[in-house]
Amino acid sequence: MLSEQDRMKKIVGEEAAAFVKDGMKVGLGSGSTVYWMIRKLGELVENGLKIEGIPSSTQTENWAHEFGVPLTDFSKVNKLDITIDGADEVDENLHMIKGGGAALFREKIIAQAAKELIIIVDASKMVTNLGKYPLPVEILPFAWERTANEISKLGCVPKLRKKDAEILISDNGNYILDCPFNVITDPTNLNEEIKRIVGVVETGLFIGMATRIIVGDGENINIVE
């Protein structure tokens, strides 16, 4: 029996899979909502849909193998037709915070490579201002304390992400800082300021990238464009 939130994730995940058409190259995002989308794509592939995906995390790669979604990579493909991904927060301008699952760097690459970026969320993630969710920032392990200190000057106390008491290492061999800004009034500027700091690999702010948000809200699905 699925919880109400998981039921919503399943509904929006399956809805998004319907945007994937024969012959498409598909960016596969990461996270528990994307899981349902990949599962559905697996069913569609079994019924004859011909697609190739590029995964944004080892977890997603494993799910693609599990559900039979064929994969490719950027040595063979330069442009993606569509990328489908989850998010941690989405504001009214469709700017987003992502990276709750530490996959933000590869997610940003498949987002930028895609003609269309569809985001699947439940209604609780739609916000007026970004920032309640601590902003994930991927940084190099070298001098991470200094990098964290530089980010703190922008108005937060960064926390090094850990998993089971060990420092979490991203799929790219880097660290993740969770940066609680509380309210981000100018996400475009904040993104640029953080990216100027040497040691920062990428931020979880996705500015002006999403083209369509599929929002699950109770019995309804709303599409925001």
Ligand SMILES: O=C[C@H](O)[C@H](O)[C@H](O)COP(=O)(O)O
């Ligand atoms: O790094 C992880 C990603 O940005 C996820 O897409 C995001 O955290 C949303 O994940 P979920 O669907 O599990 O809430």
